[in-house]
Amino acid sequence: MANLASEFLGIRSPNPFWLASAPPTDKAYNVNRAFEAGWGGAVWKTLGEDPPIVNVSGPRYSALHSNERRVIGFNNIELITDRPLQVNLDEMREVKRNWPDRALVASVMLPMNERVWAKYLPMIEDTGIDGFELNFGCPHGMSERGMGSAVGQVPEYIQMATEWAKAAASVPVIVKLTPNVTNILPPAKAAKDGGADAVSLINTINSIMRVDYETLTMYPTTDGMGTHGGYCGEAVKPIALNMVAEIARTADTSALPISGIGGVTDWRDAVDFLALGASNVQVCTAAMVYGFKIIDDLTDGLSRFLDGKHMSSVTELVGKAVPSVSDWQYLNLNYVEKAVINQDLCIQCGRCHVVCEDTSHQAITQTLNGKRHYEVIDEECVGCNLCVSVCPVDNCITMQQIESGIDPRTREAIDPVARNWTQHPNNPMRKDD
Amino acid sequence: MADDAADIGSGRLGEEELKRGFSDLHEPLSRSEALIAADRCYFCYDAPCTTACPTGIDIPGFIQKIRSDNVEGSAQTILRENIMGGMCARVCPTEVLCEEACVRNTHEEKPVEIGLLQRYATDPVLASGKQLFERAPSSGKTVAVVGAGPAGLSCAHRLAMLGHDVVVFERNDKAGGLNEYGIAAYKTVDDFARREVDYILAIGGIEIRHGAVLGRDVTLDSLREDYDAVFLGIGLGAVNALEIDGAEDAAFQNAVHYIADLRQAQDLGQLPVGRRVVVIGGGMTAIDIAVQSKRLGAERVDIVYRRGAEQMGASKYEQDLAKTDGVVIRHWARPLHLQDGGVKVVEFAGTALNDTGRLEDTGETFRIEADVVFKAIGQRLADEVTNDAAGGLVINGGKIVVDETQATSIRGVWAGGDCVGGGDDLTVTAVQHGKVAAIAIDKALRK
Numbered sequence: 001m002a003n004l005a006s007e008f009l010g011i012r013s014p015n016p017f018w019l020a021s022a023p024p025t026d027k028a029y030n031v032n033r034a035f036e037a038g039w040g041g042a043v044w045k046t047l048g049e050d051p052p053i054v055n056v057s058g059p060r061y062s063a064l065h066s067n068e069r070r071v072i073g074f075n076n077i078e079l080i081t082d083r084p085l086q087v088n089l090d091e092m093r094e095v096k097r098n099w100p101d102r103a104l105v106a107s108v109m110l111p112m113n114e115r116v117w118a119k120y121l122p123m124i125e126d127t128g129i130d131g132f133e134l135n136f137g138c139p140h141g142m143s144e145r146g147m148g149s150a151v152g153q154v155p156e157y158i159q160m161a162t163e164w165a166k167a168a169a170s171v172p173v174i175v176k177l178t179p180n181v182t183n184i185l186p187p188a189k190a191a192k193d194g195g196a197d198a199v200s201l202i203n204t205i206n207s208i209m210r211v212d213y214e215t216l217t218m219y220p221t222t223d224g225m226g227t228h229g230g231y232c233g234e235a236v237k238p239i240a241l242n243m244v245a246e247i248a249r250t251a252d253t254s255a256l257p258i259s260g261i262g263g264v265t266d267w268r269d270a271v272d273f274l275a276l277g278a279s280n281v282q283v284c285t286a287a288m289v290y291g292f293k294i295i296d297d298l299t300d301g302l303s304r305f306l307d308g309k310h311m312s313s314v315t316e317l318v319g320k321a322v323p324s325v326s327d328w329q330y331l332n333l334n335y336v337e338k339a340v341i342n343q344d345l346c347i348q349c350g351r352c353h354v355v356c357e358d359t360s361h362q363a364i365t366q367t368l369n370g371k372r373h374y375e376v377i378d379e380e381c382v383g384c385n386l387c388v389s390v391c392p393v394d395n396c397i398t399m400q401q402i403e404s405g406i407d408p409r410t411r412e413a414i415d416p417v418a419r420n421w422t423q424h425p426n427n428p429m430r431k432d433d
Numbered sequence: 434m435a436d437d438a439a440d441i442g443s444g445r446l447g448e449e450e451l452k453r454g455f456s457d458l459h460e461p462l463s464r465s466e467a468l469i470a471a472d473r474c475y476f477c478y479d480a481p482c483t484t485a486c487p488t489g490i491d492i493p494g495f496i497q498k499i500r501s502d503n504v505e506g507s508a509q510t511i512l513r514e515n516i517m518g519g520m521c522a523r524v525c526p527t528e529v530l531c532e533e534a535c536v537r538n539t540h541e542e543k544p545v546e547i548g549l550l551q552r553y554a555t556d557p558v559l560a561s562g563k564q565l566f567e568r569a570p571s572s573g574k575t576v577a578v579v580g581a582g583p584a585g586l587s588c589a590h591r592l593a594m595l596g597h598d599v600v601v602f603e604r605n606d607k608a609g610g611l612n613e614y615g616i617a618a619y620k621t622v623d624d625f626a627r628r629e630v631d632y633i634l635a636i637g638g639i640e641i642r643h644g645a646v647l648g649r650d651v652t653l654d655s656l657r658e659d660y661d662a663v664f665l666g667i668g669l670g671a672v673n674a675l676e677i678d679g680a681e682d683a684a685f686q687n688a689v690h691y692i693a694d695l696r697q698a699q700d701l702g703q704l705p706v707g708r709r710v711v712v713i714g715g716g717m718t719a720i721d722i723a724v725q726s727k728r729l730g731a732e733r734v735d736i737v738y739r740r741g742a743e744q745m746g747a748s749k750y751e752q753d754l755a756k757t758d759g760v761v762i763r764h765w766a767r768p769l770h771l772q773d774g775g776v777k778v779v780e781f782a783g784t785a786l787n788d789t790g791r792l793e794d795t796g797e798t799f800r801i802e803a804d805v806v807f808k809a810i811g812q813r814l815a816d817e818v819t820n821d822a823a824g825g826l827v828i829n830g831g832k833i834v835v836d837e838t839q840a841t842s843i844r845g846v847w848a849g850g851d852c853v854g855g856g857d858d859l860t861v862t863a864v865q866h867g868k869v870a871a872i873a874i875d876k877a878l879r880k
Contacts, residue, residue, distance in 0.1 A: 067472040067500050069465075347539040350478035366479065392475050393540060 002306035004299055006314055008280045009172035009197045011130040013040035013103040015299050016314050020261055020282035021046050021107035026081055028091035037292035041103025044092055046080035046135045048109050053079045058222030062209040073235035074285045075209045077227060079141045080109050093127040109135040109147050114164045121168035131171045137178040137203020139230050152178035155190035162194025172197040179205050184243040188253045200259035202240040204230025233285040237263030241276050245325045248277025267301025275321035332418040336407050337383035337399040339376045345396040348372045352387035360386050378408040438775045439804040440708040445730025451701045454728030458619045459549060467553040470546045471499040477536055485534035488515035488865045492531055492547055499554055507554035509565045516590045517583055519559050519629050520612050521861045522552035524620050528750040559632050568638060569596035574878045577660035579647050582610020583860045584850025585666030586633050587867030593638040595875040602645035614693040617721040648817030657845055662874045665848035670815025675808055681771040688722035688809035707805030710734045711779055713768055714809035716746030722807050723760045734760045735801055739767040739784050777803050814852060829854055839870035847874060
């Protein structure tokens with residue numbers, strides 16, 4: 001089996017799965033359990049100035065459920081650690097001493113004052129931690145006090161605080177980014193310019209889970225009032241993957257190592273992040289939903305996947321999919337695919353037909369000789385992938401390329417030479433040959 | 434030996450055992466079970482389950498509403514097409530209707546539990562009694578419905594919804610027909626049949642006159658004269674005879690009568706039960722009487738059917754249910770003689786299909802001793818009905834002939850349920866007949 005040993009900024013861990021800075025890493029008790037279960041590393045729950053912050057004693061979490069009550073999305077309003085700094089430092093020192101082969105990173109959130117950073121970072125580093133992660137991401141509570149995402153939304157602040165951290169720290173500094181921005185590249189660039197050794201992303205997304213249908217208040221509340229929380233879990237993964245890929249494929253930021261975060265639940269999610277440019281991944285929600293044991297599937301699945309790809313290390317996978325991410329304008333408009341329905345696998349639910357009929361291109365039949373029969377009408381099919389997306393049977397509908405001849409829909413010959421929008425005659429802004 | 438006294442006694446089983454045998458055949462779903470079951474529905478388009486439902490219930494539609502916790506909306510979707518959706522959820526042979534058509538069978542050989550989901554949706558409404566349908570403004574017309582069974586009540590309810598007044602003539606003390614008197618007790622426990630009737634009548638505009646028998650207390654001619662239209666949902670009042678000597682045939686108890694007594698019994702422990710029971714027949718009633726005899730404490734129950742398992746009217750599920758209960762099903766035999774000397778000895782002839790596909794005796798015979806013998810070989814129209822309607826109503830094969838709108842050969846008279854030809858003796862089909870007829874009657878009355 002492929003060796004999952006990981007090295008991120010020189011920080012070694014037996015596998016690339018770290019627990020993200022979050023409730024699961026608030027105490028030595030939890031982190032010990034995680035390391036016993038096999039987690040490669042942990043980013044300790046964010047440390048702040050003394051006196052510690054105070055959390056609400058009402059609900060901190062809520063979930064978006066599927067119908068069978070599987071947690072798809074998750075939301076929290078917990079602040080940074082609410083324990084005295086020294087208690088955390090003592091425990092971190094002990095954990096690092098007991099688990100020298102695991103990565104232990106300190107997450108910090110401090111006010112925008114250089115002297116504060118210069119005071120605390122050496123104290124924290126003295127515990128023996130392997131690196132710092134600067135929390136510029138939390139969107140709730142702390143942001144109201146000018147920290148967390150309030151910093152992460154202003155590239156100048158990111159750069160400034162990163163510079164302070166780099167000046168005060170001798171171990172690597174990772175900057176954790178907030179997704180609550182319109183464009184992730186300026187914050188990433190600012191981190192780089194401030195001297196960050198890496199970025200980690202995404203932190204959580206501003207969110208309100210739902211309304212209480214009885215009381216018609218938001219849900220959940222503390223004494224009748226609620227506030228937006230940070231959204232995470234499986235549902236945010238696509239948002240995170242895009243931001244990771246953007247940083248990985250943009251010249252200004254592509255050199256920055258990335259720690260990928262956002263909805264990693266099984267090993268395939270890790271493959272997504274790694275292939276799109278992350279060098280390791282951090283996990284929180286899946287552990288909070290299922291417990292630490294999920295690390296077995298994460299490591300075992302990833303290792304077997306690498307074997308199947310004849311890769312001997314995680315490093316070989318990192319960034320493999322980045323070259324396939326592009327701008328829309330560079331997609332080949334001469335490429336043609338059609339959906340094909342495997343009649344042997346079709347269970348005749350009719351969903352492909354009705355969604356195509358109601359919302360798309362009327363390209364799937366309903367009957368043949370009076371019997372239920374679903375077949376793609378190539379003359380109408382634009383190759384949109386909607387039927388593939390809604391079909392309940394895996395691999396029953398597939399997209400297949402028409403490489404040559406006439407496209408039955410356009411009745412035009414398929415041009416084997418690629419042509420994108422920048423070259424298309426319909427584009428008034430096209431570049432002249 | 435045949436002259437020994439038959440061993441027929443009550444109280445063969447204790448209270449606990451009876452309770453177990455006659456509790457719900459399928460436990461109702463809890464909310465969490467229902468949500469999981471509902472989530473398995475693919476929300477098919479032009480769904481095969483809906484096509485397979487005789488009443489055409491929008492099954493994916495009602496399941497989607499269960500999924501979104503809109504249980505009352507779900508019940509309305511069901512009851513709109515089938516006002517007896519609660520009973521049908523309990524008694525429909527879903528394994529040969531909606532659940533057989535479920536595309537999940539193709540995918541994983543396990544359909545969505547449509548029947549149980551339908552019960553989950555309809556039970557709360559029946560319990561609260563909340564009326565989900567309003568009556569249209571009065572048409573000033575009054576329709577006579579004969580028979581307060583599933584067909585008659587379905588017709589009456591739809592007519593009431595459409596703004597007509599209805600007078601229902603019913604032979605028995607209680608309304609509900611076979612729902613009240615015929616269905617196996619473990620399929621509809623407690624007083625559900627009565628509560629469902631109450632719910633249906635609560636829409637208003639429906640009067641029931643009990644103790645009225647067509648051909649005895651009222652005639653078709655008088656009804657046609659006194660009312661704007663007539664619907665016959667009279668079921669089948671007479672029991673078919675076996676092809677044996679008439680006196681010997683009379684020694685067979687009618688399964689339907691025994692089941693009616695069972696359904697009305699205050700104390701199941703008081704019912705007379707044979708130690709050894711033989712049932713002639715292959716339909717649902719044969720299974721029902723066999724299983725219930727077993728659950729009342731009969732030691733040995735044999736069903737004897739003149740054809741094979743494939744030809745039985747009872748579904749495979751029902752046949753398996755009987756076998757699980759320890760009932761022995763013997764195929765390819767018909768009764769020849771019954772020797773009644775207290776203990777009954779039934780002589781059977783082995784049967785087979787000949788080259789032309791006709792059933793004939795093989796020449797082999799065998800005997801079974803029994804304390805009680807039942808026949809469950811089907812029913813036909815009561816004689817008083819056939820006599821009353823003589824000359825007007827076209828009857829074929831012992832059943833009333835109707836068209837696709839349930840209209841009979843007599844103008845202004847519609848019919849549905851078990852009394853008409855082409856049916857399948859199912860509650861759900863009777864409900865559909867009543868509904869279709871009501872819509873046709875409404876159309877005719879508004880011309």
